[in-house]
Amino acid sequence: MVAEVRNDLEQRILALAGVCQCAMLAQELARRGHAQPEPLRCALSSILSLNETEVDVALGGIEGVYAGLPDLGWQQPDPAAIERLGYTIALIALQKRLRRDDGVASDLRSLLVQLRDDPISQDPVSLDTVRAFAEIYAATVSTLSQKIMVRGDQQYLKNDNTVSTVRAVLLAGVRSAYLFHEHGGRKWHLFFGRKKLAAAANALMQTH
Numbered sequence: 788m789v790a791e792v793r794n795d796l797e798q799r800i801l802a803l804a805g806v807c808q809c810a811m812l813a814q815e816l817a818r819r820g821h822a823q824p825e826p827l828r829c830a831l832s833s834i835l836s837l838n839e840t841e842v843d844v845a846l847g848g849i850e851g852v853y854a855g856l857p858d859l860g861w862q863q864p865d866p867a868a869i870e871r872l873g874y875t876i877a878l879i880a881l882q883k884r885l886r887r888d889d890g891v892a893s894d895l896r897s898l899l900v901q902l903r904d905d906p907i908s909q910d911p912v913s914l915d916t917v918r919a920f921a922e923i924y925a926a927t928v929s930t931l932s933q934k935i936m937v938r939g940d941q942q943y944l945k946n947d948n949t950v951s952t953v954r955a956v957l958l959a960g961v962r963s964a965y966l967f968h969e970h971g972g973r974k975w976h977l978f979f980g981r982k983k984l985a986a987a988a989n990a991l992m993q994t995h
Contacts, residue, residue: 793842793843795970795971796983796987797987797991798841798842798966798970799967799970799971799972799976800856800859800984800987800988800991801842801843801846801848801849801852801991802842802846802963802964802966802967802969802970802972803855803859803875803963803967803972803976803977803984804852804853804855804856804858804859804988804991805830805833805842805846805851805852805855805959805960805962805963805966805967806855806875806878806879806960806963806964806967807852807855807856807858807859807871807875808826808829808830808852808853808854808855808963809830809855809874809878809956809957809959809960809963810855810858810871810872810874810875810878810960811826811854811855811858811871812826812827812830812956813874813937813953813956813957813960814867814870814871814874814937814939816937816939816943816949816952816953816956817937817938817939817940817943817944817949817953818939818940818943819940819943820940820942820943820946820949822952822956823854824912826853826854826855827912827952827956828911828912829846829847829850829851829852830956830959830960830963831911831912831916831917831920831955831956831959832847832851832911833845833846833847833851833959833962833963834899834911834920834955834958834959834962835899835902835903835908835911836962837896837899837900837903840966840969842966842970845962845966846963846966849991849992849994849995850995852963853992853995856988856991856992857988857992858871858872858875859984859985859987859988860985860988860989860992861985862985870938872977874935874937874960875960875977876974876977877933877935878935878957878960878961878963878964879964879967879968879972879974879977880933880974881928881931881933881935881961881964882961882964882965882968883968883974884931884932884933885928885931885961886965886968888931891927891928891930891931894926894927895923895927895928898923898926898927899923902916902919902920902923905919907919914948917948917951917952917955918951920951920954920955920958920959921950921951921952921954921955921958923958924954924955924957924958925954928957928958928961929954935957937953937957
């Protein structure tokens with residue numbers, strides 16, 4: 788895949804849309820017990836693109852994060868969108884904490900490299916791969932003091948497969964948050980740069 792030439796703002800917007808998309812997927816899983824298949828596949832596929840810094844390649848471009856772009860373009864979000872914003876902010880904070888913990892970051896990378904070399908990783912949404920992602924998340928990211936509590940229906944949150952998928956999605960969200968940071972994105976951009984983010988996100992959606 789050839790990455791489009793994008794400016795820093797566009798790359799930042801796409802990476803942030805990737806985080807928003809993961810927040811949306813986590814919310815869907817917790818509330819309904821399932822998530823949109825294609826956004827889920829795109830999100831989980833991004834986890835093992837370990838050395839890729841071009842957002843179009845790592846996240847699949849606009850199409851790969853399209854489900855997350857609307858949350859950046861809305862001027863008056865509804866309660867569900869506000870909840871997703873909370874998850875997005877938490878994922879950005881979590882990747883910041885991960886950056887500061889060399890030991891956990893090193894363990895995470897090592898485990899992801901092992902999984903990338905395992906044949907099961909060829910299908911990122913297979914039950915075996917999702918469980919592997921979830922185990923990696925539990926062994927590394929979830930040990931950090933920064934926690935993400937996903938709210939939803941207990942009948943789904945008590946289901947092992949749903950919980951594993953939520954954890955896999957959160958791991959994908961951390962990956963996108965890393966890219967957001969790499970391209971100059973910071974948490975304050977979601978507040979003080981909101982209008983600029985919305986305009987850029989709407990422009991990208993119109994090109995899709």
